[in-house]
Amino acid sequence: xxxxxxxxxxxxxxxxxxxxxxxxxxxxxxxxxxxxxxxxxxxxxxxxxxxxxxxxxxxxxxxxxxxxxxxxxxxxxxxxxxxxxxxxxxxxxxxxxxxxxxxxxxxxxxxxxxxxxxxxxxxxxxxxxxxxxxxxxxxxxxxxxxxxxxxxxxxxxxxxxxxxxxxxxxxxxxxxxxxxxxxxxxxxxxxxxxxxxxxxxxxxxxxxxxxxxxxxxxxxxxxxxxxxxxxxxxxxxxxxxxxxxxxxxxxxxxxxxxxxxxxxxxxxxxxxxxxxxxxxxxxx
Numbered sequence: 001x002x003x004x005x006x007x008x009x010x011x012x013x014x015x016x017x018x019x020x021x022x023x024x025x026x027x028x029x030x031x032x033x034x035x036x037x038x039x040x041x042x043x044x045x046x047x048x049x050x051x052x053x054x055x056x057x058x059x060x061x062x063x064x065x066x067x068x069x070x071x072x073x074x075x076x077x078x079x080x081x082x083x084x085x086x087x088x089x090x091x092x093x094x095x096x097x098x099x100x101x102x103x104x105x106x107x108x109x110x111x112x113x114x115x116x117x118x119x120x121x122x123x124x125x126x127x128x129x130x131x132x133x134x135x136x137x138x139x140x141x142x143x144x145x146x147x148x149x150x151x152x153x154x155x156x157x158x159x160x161x162x163x164x165x166x167x168x169x170x171x172x173x174x175x176x177x178x179x180x181x182x183x184x185x186x187x188x189x190x191x192x193x194x195x196x197x198x199x200x201x202x203x204x205x206x207x208x209x210x211x212x213x214x215x216x217x218x219x220x221x222x223x224x225x226x227x228x229x230x231x232x233x234x235x236x237x238x239x240x241x242x243x244x245x246x247x248x249x250x251x252x253x254x255x256x257x258x259x260x261x262x263x264x265x266x267x268x269x270x271x272x273x274x275x276x277x278x279x280x281x282x283x284x
Contacts (some may be wrong), residue, residue, distance in 0.1 A: 053091035122269040128249035168231035169244040171217035220256040228254040232270035237278030245270040
């Protein structure tokens with residue numbers, strides 16, 4: 001940041017206030033002055049959260065700033081490709097350059113690498129395999145896992161898919177994902193992976209209600225005989241469901257009557273991953 005104008009040598013012109021790069025804009029900003037770069041970032045953040053075109057007036061109202069100031073920043077951002085303007089509506093949306101920046105950040109701070117230390121800590125607590133999953137409209141998808149200390153080898157790998165109704169992670173999706181997922185699933189007969197898989201629609205609805213209330217799920221021998229899993233939801237910054245964190249192991253180590261301490265450790269770890277992803281403290 002430039003020095004105070006009064007302290008600059010007489011030969012140097014005092015910096016202008018307004019929109020010069022690296023200077024400060026005059027006027028109250030929630031009790032403090034905000035640098036031009038921070039204001040631009042706030043504009044981009046609001047636009048990204050809106051996921052829709054916004055006009056200058058809308059942005060100014062959401063940011064609590066004068067329209068003229070917002071317009072100046074939008075003009076600079078548009079010139080650099082960070083926002084684009086719809087010629088018909090004159091509204092703005094995020095541009096190609098911001099998209100590319102987001103892609104670079106995703107590659108640098110991907111969920112798997114961020115979650116892995118938490119997964120390893122949980123594995124050391126419970127001794128079993130820890131799995132992080134996301135989901136599609138029809139399946140749970142394994143993103144990564146940390147092998148447990150048990151002699152039982154759990155046949156899992158990144159990219160493995162399971163039907164939503166057959167695994168604990170899928171029950172998390174049906175409980176905390178879009179309601180349409182459960183309704184669409186129940187329009188077709190449910191296939192059984194084992195004799196213990198829930199294939200009755202009413203029973204599955206009741207199970208999902210329980211999962212929603214207690215915020216964790218289990219699936220003893222429902223996808224593989226002799227194997228159980230406990231799962232808890234992971235949310236991302238918008239408060240929407242990202243996926244699940246799960247403990248997977250032998251039914252002997254993870255009995256159908258789950259150990260409350262194990263459940264607490266799982267939920268705590270899932271909350272940590274959610275916090276890393278920027279989820280609100282009170283996820284839905």
